[in-house]
Amino acid sequence: MTAAETVPDQQALALIGEKVRKRLAADPGVYPIENSHCELFAIGNFLSPVECTKLCAMIDEVARPSSLHELDYASGFRTSYSGDLDPHESFVKGISRRIDDLLGLDSAIGEAVQGQRYLPGQQFQPHNDWFYTSEKYWQLEKARGGQRSWTAMAYLNEVEAGGGTHFTRIGIEIEPKPGVLLIWNNALPDGRPNEGTMHAGMPVLKGAKYVITKWYRTRQWR
Numbered sequence: 746m747t748a749a750e751t752v753p754d755q756q757a758l759a760l761i762g763e764k765v766r767k768r769l770a771a772d773p774g775v776y777p778i779e780n781s782h783c784e785l786f787a788i789g790n791f792l793s794p795v796e797c798t799k800l801c802a803m804i805d806e807v808a809r810p811s812s813l814h815e816l817d818y819a820s821g822f823r824t825s826y827s828g829d830l831d832p833h834e835s836f837v838k839g840i841s842r843r844i845d846d847l848l849g850l851d852s853a854i855g856e857a858v859q860g861q862r863y864l865p866g867q868q869f870q871p872h873n874d875w876f877y878t879s880e881k882y883w884q885l886e887k888a889r890g891g892q893r894s895w896t897a898m899a900y901l902n903e904v905e906a907g908g909g910t911h912f913t914r915i916g917i918e919i920e921p922k923p924g925v926l927l928i929w930n931n932a933l934p935d936g937r938p939n940e941g942t943m944h945a946g947m948p949v950l951k952g953a954k955y956v957i958t959k960w961y962r963t964r965q966w967r
């Protein structure tokens with residue numbers, strides 16, 4: 746942290762925010778979801794139906810109970826099953842690179858693409874994707890690439906009922922549509938963490954819900 750920074754990685758978050766903002770503004774395929782809380786965008790048909798089906802099958806292979814730093818599966822906070830997709834597998838690598846390219850970010854700051862599956866009753870309660878820098882786990886994450894900047898999340902299947910992504914501060918719920926990629930900046934333009942990004946994976950009521958998520962840091966992720 747430099748003297749000018751009030752929060753860890755603030756300057757880096759502001760720079761990454763600006764870089765991605767410019768890139769997205771120049772891309773006619775990117776649809777801004779207008780709101781007064783955070784930078785949120787959607788891209789339709791980012792993944793083809795064949796790609797979605799293949800990713801769902803891969804998730805079934807790696808999915809195990811999701812864990813979080815402070816609140817684990819047993820607490821009911823994040824009851825979905827999740828797992829990292831093999832970053833060395835060529836198909837996964839291709840999807841991952843397409844997300845990097847869309848955002849214009851260096852693949853080195855991106856985490857491994859994570860797959861997630863929710864069955865009826867499973868959910869991810871309201872949370873922010875950024876790390877709480879006052880928590881003990883931050884010391885580890887700080888050395889592993891620092892604060893999270895942007896999130897990219899794609900829906901992979903049609904959910905029979907439930908499973909929307911609810912941005913609780915904005916007051917909108919995005920309905921899962923296969924192939925749609927959502928992206929948002931977890932920071933404010935000045936680089937402070939944005940509370941307005943609070944979101945939840947609503948309980949699936951019927952069927953299953955599959956998503957992939959890629960989080961970007963501020964420095965090389967390891």
Ligand SMILES: O=C(O)CCC(=O)C(=O)O
Nearest residue numbers: 869909910945946956958
């Ligand atoms: O499943 C969703 O709609 C949200 C997932 C999410 O918030 C996350 O993976 O960080």
Ligand SMILES: [Fe+2]
Nearest residue numbers: 872873874944
């Ligand atoms: Fe999230």
